[in-house]
Amino acid sequence: MPLITYRQALNDAFAEELTRDENVFLMGEEVAQYNGAYKVTEGLWKRFGSKRVIDTPISEAAFLGLGVGAAMMGLRPVVELMFWSFAYVGFDQIINNAGCVRYMSGGLINVPMVIRGPANGGTNVGATHSHTPENFLANTPGLKVVCPATPYDAKGLMISSIRDNDTVCFMENTLLYGDLGEVPEGSYTIPLGVAEVKREGLDVSLIAHGRAVLTCLAAAEILATEHGIEAEVVDLRSIRPLDEETILNSVAKTHRAILVDENKPFCGVSSQIAALLAEHAFDDLDAPVLRVTALDAPAIYSMPLEKLQLPDAQAVVAKVLSSF
Amino acid sequence: MARKLSKPSQSKKSAPKKAVRPVVSKPKSQAKPLSKATPKKGGKKPLPLEKAPAKKAPSAPKAVLKDATKTPSKVDFSKSPFNASLKPAQKIGYLREMLRIRRFEQQALKYYNQGIMGGFLHLYNGQESVAVGTASLMNGHDEIITAYRDHGHALAVGMGMNECMAELFGKGTGCSKGKGGSMHFFAPDKHYWGGHGIVAGQTPLGLGLAFAIKYKKINGCAVAFLGDGAVNQGVFSECLNMAALWDLPIVYVIENNGYSMGTSLERSSAVNGSLAKRAEGFCVEWATCEGFDLYELRANLGAAMERARKESKPMVLEVSTYRYYGHSVADANAKKYRAPEEIELYKSDYDPITRWQNQLLKEKTVTQAQIEKIDDEAKAEAAAAVEFGIASPWPSEESIFEDIYHEVDHKTEAGQTGRFFFSE
Numbered sequence: 202m203p204l205i206t207y208r209q210a211l212n213d214a215f216a217e218e219l220t221r222d223e224n225v226f227l228m229g230e231e232v233a234q235y236n237g238a239y240k241v242t243e244g245l246w247k248r249f250g251s252k253r254v255i256d257t258p259i260s261e262a263a264f265l266g267l268g269v270g271a272a273m274m275g276l277r278p279v280v281e282l283m284f285w286s287f288a289y290v291g292f293d294q295i296i297n298n299a300g301c302v303r304y305m306s307g308g309l310i311n312v313p314m315v316i317r318g319p320a321n322g323g324t325n326v327g328a329t330h331s332h333t334p335e336n337f338l339a340n341t342p343g344l345k346v347v348c349p350a351t352p353y354d355a356k357g358l359m360i361s362s363i364r365d366n367d368t369v370c371f372m373e374n375t376l377l378y379g380d381l382g383e384v385p386e387g388s389y390t391i392p393l394g395v396a397e398v399k400r401e402g403l404d405v406s407l408i409a410h411g412r413a414v415l416t417c418l419a420a421a422e423i424l425a426t427e428h429g430i431e432a433e434v435v436d437l438r439s440i441r442p443l444d445e446e447t448i449l450n451s452v453a454k455t456h457r458a459i460l461v462d463e464n465k466p467f468c469g470v471s472s473q474i475a476a477l478l479a480e481h482a483f484d485d486l487d488a489p490v491l492r493v494t495a496l497d498a499p500a501i502y503s504m505p506l507e508k509l510q511l512p513d514a515q516a517v518v519a520k521v522l523s524s525f
Numbered sequence: 526m527a528r529k530l531s532k533p534s535q536s537k538k539s540a541p542k543k544a545v546r547p548v549v550s551k552p553k554s555q556a557k558p559l560s561k562a563t564p565k566k567g568g569k570k571p572l573p574l575e576k577a578p579a580k581k582a583p584s585a586p587k588a589v590l591k592d593a594t595k596t597p598s599k600v601d602f603s604k605s606p607f608n609a610s611l612k613p614a615q616k617i618g619y620l621r622e623m624l625r626i627r628r629f630e631q632q633a634l635k636y637y638n639q640g641i642m643g644g645f646l647h648l649y650n651g652q653e654s655v656a657v658g659t660a661s662l663m664n665g666h667d668e669i670i671t672a673y674r675d676h677g678h679a680l681a682v683g684m685g686m687n688e689c690m691a692e693l694f695g696k697g698t699g700c701s702k703g704k705g706g707s708m709h710f711f712a713p714d715k716h717y718w719g720g721h722g723i724v725a726g727q728t729p730l731g732l733g734l735a736f737a738i739k740y741k742k743i744n745g746c747a748v749a750f751l752g753d754g755a756v757n758q759g760v761f762s763e764c765l766n767m768a769a770l771w772d773l774p775i776v777y778v779i780e781n782n783g784y785s786m787g788t789s790l791e792r793s794s795a796v797n798g799s800l801a802k803r804a805e806g807f808c809v810e811w812a813t814c815e816g817f818d819l820y821e822l823r824a825n826l827g828a829a830m831e832r833a834r835k836e837s838k839p840m841v842l843e844v845s846t847y848r849y850y851g852h853s854v855a856d857a858n859a860k861k862y863r864a865p866e867e868i869e870l871y872k873s874d875y876d877p878i879t880r881w882q883n884q885l886l887k888e889k890t891v892t893q894a895q896i897e898k899i900d901d902e903a904k905a906e907a908a909a910a911v912e913f914g915i916a917s918p919w920p921s922e923e924s925i926f927e928d929i930y931h932e933v934d935h936k937t938e939a940g941q942t943g944r945f946f947f948s949e
Contacts, residue, residue: 226740252740258770263729263763270733273718274668276740293726293760306711306719307702308928342929342946365939366931394943442943473947 202383210352214359229281261291272314285320286332299368300343317371322500331500339441346440350414352382357391394442402431405457410437420517456487466494488524602820607827623653628903645853649677654877656681658822666745668734670718673708682715690910696917703920725758735775746774746833754785765807768839779843786852787862801843816844847871
């Protein structure tokens with residue numbers, strides 16, 4: 202299998218879907234002639250033209266709403282947010298319109314749209330550009346939320362998201378765009394709502410999504426080599442729908458759960474997983490459920506301090522050791 | 526091809542992109558009963574509420590309205606290309622539609638006041654001509670969308686009174702299965718996309734409808750309604766920019782009823798002649814007209830929609846209109862922020878239904894007896910809709926989790942992987 206970047210995997214997904222379905226179009230700030238602020242859409246404007254790959258003004262509320270309106274009419278917009286942090290400017294369009302119009306119309310309307318872009322801290326760009334709103338969005342019944350960690354997952358989940366008949370909030374990560382991974386050529390899909398065990402283990406379950414999955418894999422290596430602890434790493438991949446079965450099966454096997462989350466701790470994704478385990482895995486647990494999350498403060502600019510704000514492998518290792 | 530709007534004072538012509546500089550009509554020709562005068566920048570203006578207690582108010586609205594009547598329209602809008610070939614049956618049909626809306630809402634009001642309807646009820650009484658005029662101009666490929674004062678548009682495009690009334694009662698037979706309520710009526714099969722509760726939230730959706738029309742090369746246009754309060758939401762300005770930038774076939778109709786909830790136009794908007802004129806800053810053509818007269822509304826909106834379809838260009842049309850009730854029925858101050866006499870004057874002199882009836886009587890298109898029959902039928906239909914609504918069952922408890930995700934509703938593969946709903 203070819204080794205390509207996370208960025209290229211997404212780019213391939215767009216190219217394949219633009220070719221397959223003429224109702225698919227890409228839209229966002231700098232996605233066309235500039236080739237994308239993070240080059241995720243590089244070359245697509247040249248290949249597919251201005252009708253299919255469209256530069257927008259800096260007007261998130263208007264172009265998100267335009268996407269919703271166009272999707273109601275049967276088009277399949279893939280709308281890029283240069284950062285998911287910018288979604289807050291257009292939140293009304295995402296929550297009230299994309300998220301609620303199906304319900305409020307009694308099912309007469311659906312909004313097959315993908316809203317995508319990076320949602321991560323760790324790049325010294327300050328609090329306003331470092332938000333991880335997967336918890337906010339997953340809090341809205343009607344929206345789906347996907348956070349791939351690897352190039353393979355990014356492509357398969359993106360193709361599924363574009364073909365999905367509901368609105369999918371697809372969260373990437375600027376720190377992952379350059380990561381290499383094996384990705385098949387041609388189309389394939391990964392269903393939303395299916396987690397993946399990225400590493401098998403018997404002693405503890407590390408449950409994560411997005412870049413935190415890679416942190417967990419690194420921690421698992423340290424735990425195995427230095428502490429003789431075999432950690433299982435569960436990659437949620439999709440936050441809503443959520444694959445609870447894979448989570449519960451893993452915890453039933455390991456009897457320990459450490460939740461690793463670059464989201465903030467208060468009402469974050471990890472809070473939901475903790476609630477799930479409290480309700481359904483109580484008897485399986487040999488230790489309290491513990492969490493390693495982003496520190497509960499706005500993202501700091503200062504480079505060394507920002508590193509402290511996000512979960513790293515050592516913090517995960519320490520937390521695992523504390524649970525034994 | 527250059528197209529002139531029917532209103533001669535608004536001399537409009539197609540101009541090269543980016544150079545559109547609509548000729549601004551003379552202020553007095555923009556018959557705007559609601560704007561007392563062009564506000565002077567920085568000047569102190571008496572606020573309506575400060576002006577006088579209600580008892581002293583009668584002179585104020587009359588003075589306002591006098592401005593409107595002072596410039597009697599020299600144009601006979603019945604001769605406009607959009608009206609000249611109307612058949613009597615069509616004209617009578619418009620009367621029927623306006624009366625149906627009026628009677629539907631009067632019934633709704635009655636039961637809302639009895640406390641057996643929930644939520645808000647934003648009545649369209651007094652504005653019926655705008656929705657009916659618009660629906661009468663739709664070509665089968667045009668798409669429309671509006672805000673929360675949406676009953677009129679819904680009935681005008683052909684939604685049934687029963688499904689609409691049942692929705693107000695929160696019943697499972699409602700147009701949105703009791704999930705939307707008064708502010709959220711939809712009928713995509715009738716090219717009607719709601720019904721939206723957040724002020725101006727629908728304006729970019731309208732842009733999306735226009736975008737899809739252009740993308741799919743459909744011979745139609747989008748008409749997006751907004752109120753005079755909505756023009757002050759930032760997203761509307763974003764929409765005008767994008768509509769102009771991308772030549773989208775959309776007509777934004779500002780239904781200017783003079784009040785954004787309890788705040789009068791003068792107190793909410795910096796106005797330079799008209800709200801529509803703001804479009805100039807985005808190279809979007811604009812016009813104003815009165816909405817009280819169906820011929821005038823059809824002539825102006827018809828021209829705007831035709832231009833949008835043929836030239837794929839946006840336009841803003843500001844329509845003067847008036848609502849008899851408050852922002853919603855729950856608006857306890859509806860007669861405090863405006864003088865009762867003002868409301869009465871609009872009802873007596875500017876009512877769009879009365880005007881249309883008089884017009885048709887004058888034309889001998891209809892007789893008084895026929896009008897009464899149509900009105901009786903509308904009343905009976907509305908009363909029957911109430912019975913239907915009351916008799917209808919509540920939605921089932923299971924339906925709470927339906928109509929959230931398309932994939933789940935349709936039991937597709939994608940609707941069956943993972944957990945979608947998290948309550949026990």
